[in-house]
Amino acid sequence: GQQLNQSPQSMFIQEGEDVSMNCTSSSIFNTWLWYKQEPGEGPVLLIALYKAGELTSNGRLTAQFGITRKDSFLNISASIPSDVGIYFCAVNAGNMLTFGGGTRLMVKP
Amino acid sequence: EAGVAQSPRYKIIEKRQSVAFWCNPISGHATLYWYQQILGQGPKLLIQFQNNGVVDDSQLPKDRFSAERLKGVDSTLKIQPAKLEDSAVYLCASSLDWGAGPGEQFFGPGTRLTVL
Numbered sequence: 732g733q734q735l736n737q738s739p740q741s742m743f744i745q746e747g748e749d750v751s752m753n754c755t756s757s758s759i760f761n762t763w764l765w766y767k768q769e770p771g772e773g774p775v776l777l778i779a780l781y782k783a784g785e786l787t788s789n790g791r792l793t794a795q796f797g798i799t800r801k802d803s804f805l806n807i808s809a810s811i812p813s814d815v816g817i818y819f820c821a822v823n824a825g826n827m828l829t830f831g832g833g834t835r836l837m838v839k840p
Numbered sequence: 841e842a843g844v845a846q847s848p849r850y851k852i853i854e855k856r857q858s859v860a861f862w863c864n865p866i867s868g869h870a871t872l873y874w875y876q877q878i879l880g881q882g883p884k885l886l887i888q889f890q891n892n893g894v895v896d897d898s899q900l901p902k903d904r905f906s907a908e909r910l911k912g913v914d915s916t917l918k919i920q921p922a923k924l925e926d927s928a929v930y931l932c933a934s935s936l937d938w939g940a941g942p943g944e945q946f947f948g949p950g951t952r953l954t955v956l
Contacts, residue, residue, distance in 0.1 A: 772947075772950075773931050773947025773950055774931075776945075819883075821882070826895075827885055827896060828883075828945065829885075830884070832880070833880075833882055
């Protein structure tokens with residue numbers, strides 16, 4: 732099946748730093764999604780991307796849909812302690828979601 | 841608006857025992873999904889319902905897993921008999937309609953299953 736490669740697997744940063752993570756695939760997809768999951772909770776949608784080259788922001792979060800439709804990145808600016816969690820990329824294939832392995836973000840106050 | 845409800849939140853069983861999870865989707869949501877999330881991995885779709893019909897169950901291990909949504913509202917997922925590798929968080933999600941787009945799935949808090 733489809734495989735999404737997320738990097739890095741984990742990040743430990745200082746509060747106030749900017750964060751960048753990405754997700755790549757060997758296949759083309761028309762929808763890329765970014766989710767955040769906190770301990771004991773289900774994933775929550777952060778940003779949805781529907782058009783190649785699209786750059787979308789949600790507060791301090793910015794995500795881009797790669798022009799090749801095989802990748803996407805997520806940036807978080809000026810990180811704060813509540814940004815801690817696991818960030819997943821996901822793609823839509825036939826109205827089914829496939830998730831990447833996640834990037835675990837830890838923020839040191 | 842109430843979110844997706846799941847119970848129990850935690851379950852510990854021994855291998856070869858049976859277990860069942862329950863999910864109540866957001867009111868009015870026609871599509872319901874069950875995912876398995878193994879520790880350190882992203883969620884993997886097991887089965888998708890549209891009302892009370894199965895849309896996709898290609899990744900459901902049917903020799904031991906079963907799911908139903910008899911009245912098109914709440915759903916149960918059963919494992920019988922459980923294996924050690926079934927230890928995971930089982931997430932339920934719902935969306936208004938199958939055609940609503942994948943971004944509109946809302947997830948419950950999950951049931952954490954430990955098989956000893």
